Amino acid sequence: MSSLLSSGVEIVAPRRFGTGFRWLLASSWVSNLGDGIAIAAGPLLVASMTHDPFLVALGALLQWLPPLVFGLLAGALADRLDRRLIIVTVDVLRACVLVLLTLAIATDVVSIALVLVAMFLLGTAEVFADNTSATLLPMLVRREDFAVANSRLMTGFITVNQLAGPPIGAALFAVGHALPFASQAAVVALGAVLVSRVALPPHRREVEPDRHLRHDIAEAFRWVLHNAAVRTLVLTIFVFNITFGAAWSILVLYATQRLGMGAIGFGLLTTV
Numbered sequence: 042m043s044s045l046l047s048s049g050v051e052i053v054a055p056r057r058f059g060t061g062f063r064w065l066l067a068s069s070w071v072s073n074l075g076d077g078i079a080i081a082a083g084p085l086l087v088a089s090m091t092h093d094p095f096l097v098a099l100g101a102l103l104q105w106l107p108p109l110v111f112g113l114l115a116g117a118l119a120d121r122l123d124r125r126l127i128i129v130t131v132d133v134l135r136a137c138v139l140v141l142l143t144l145a146i147a148t149d150v151v152s153i154a155l156v157l158v159a160m161f162l163l164g165t166a167e168v169f170a171d172n173t174s175a176t177l178l179p180m181l182v183r184r185e186d187f188a189v190a191n192s193r194l195m196t197g198f199i200t201v202n203q204l205a206g207p208p209i210g211a212a213l214f215a216v217g218h219a220l221p222f223a224s225q226a227a228v229v230a231l232g233a234v235l236v237s238r239v240a241l242p243p244h245r246r247e248v249e250p251d252r253h254l255r256h257d258i259a260e261a262f263r264w265v266l267h268n269a270a271v272r273t274l275v276l277t278i279f280v281f282n283i284t285f286g287a288a289w290s291i292l293v294l295y296a297t298q299r300l301g302m303g304a305i306g307f308g309l310l311t312t313v
Contacts, residue, residue, distance in 0.1 A: 058190055061181045064238040069174065070197035072132070072232035075225040076167065077206010081308040082214045082221035083160060084293035086146075089218065090153045092298070094291050100160055101290035105282065107164040115172040117257040125241055127173045132233035135166040139226035146219040180241055204312050211308020 054063045087100040119127060142159045145151040182190045213221040265271050296302040296310050 053193060058182050058186060061239045061241070062178075062190060064235055065174075065177055065181060066193055066197070068232045068235035068239075069194050070201055071228050071235060072170070073197050073202035074206055074209075075228040075232070077202040077204075078210035078213065078221050078225045078228075079163070079206075080202070080210065081207040081304075081311055082210040082225070085211065085214045085304050085307060086156060086218060086222075087153070087160075088293045088297060090151075090156065092294065094294060096153060096157075097294055098290035100157055101286060103157055103161040104164040105286055107161065107168045111165055111168045112172060113258045113261055114254065115169045116261065117254045118169070119173045119176055120257065121254075124173045124176055125236060125239055128170050129233045129237050131166040131169045132229050132236070135163055135170070136226045136230040136233070138162050138166070139222050139229065143219045143223045143226060146222065174236070177239065177241065181239070207311040208305065208308040211304045211306075211311075214308075215304040 054066050083104065084097070084100065087097050091097065138159055142151070142156070145155055178190055178194065179187060210221045210225075213224055265275055292310075293307055296307045297304075300306075302310065
């Protein structure tokens, strides 16, 4: 059994990738499970408290707004600060918010305003964690191994976050409204512990002492504007997210009220 497990680990994360990659992969898969749980549990919680389409859509907006508002800031800070420390810090903060939300739900003092604020804070923390995590892989594996190593990370995102996480979150929500958020808090905290084990090479970029973050952000804008391929990609993703988000934001109401699906049905719908 031990040799079989070792063989499986070697296939997924070959020894040549290094121990740091294995810790990063484990942290990524665990954290993606928590994010996948929230994909279904978040909308279900809002819809259980109100049937107002505006408030339900606002919950989705507050989760998706942080990448637009804080994405460039997160990238600029990752260039200046200890990247592992950024991820651990925001994941610990995210776990704390989830614990407080869990307690509010369990003690029946939760309100729609509290849930919306929590979603915005969780979305903001996720921006800093995800943006910074994406910069770790090139620091840990050799250039020739980058494509395979990246595919292992994406496998976790697709299978755990997109496919397995939503029905698990919906099933937990059906058992108890606080349960999926308590579970997410636990896996996010575990992800922080796992990524803290990653040993990174020196990476702090040399910046001029008087160079402000605004300079880096403006430089990023200029670079995108003058790079035709990246500019097209950014615009395509921006438009797609608006159109997809318009449908997704009220999908939970359509599924539960028009289609008669329960919590688990909605979770399976998001997986499909």
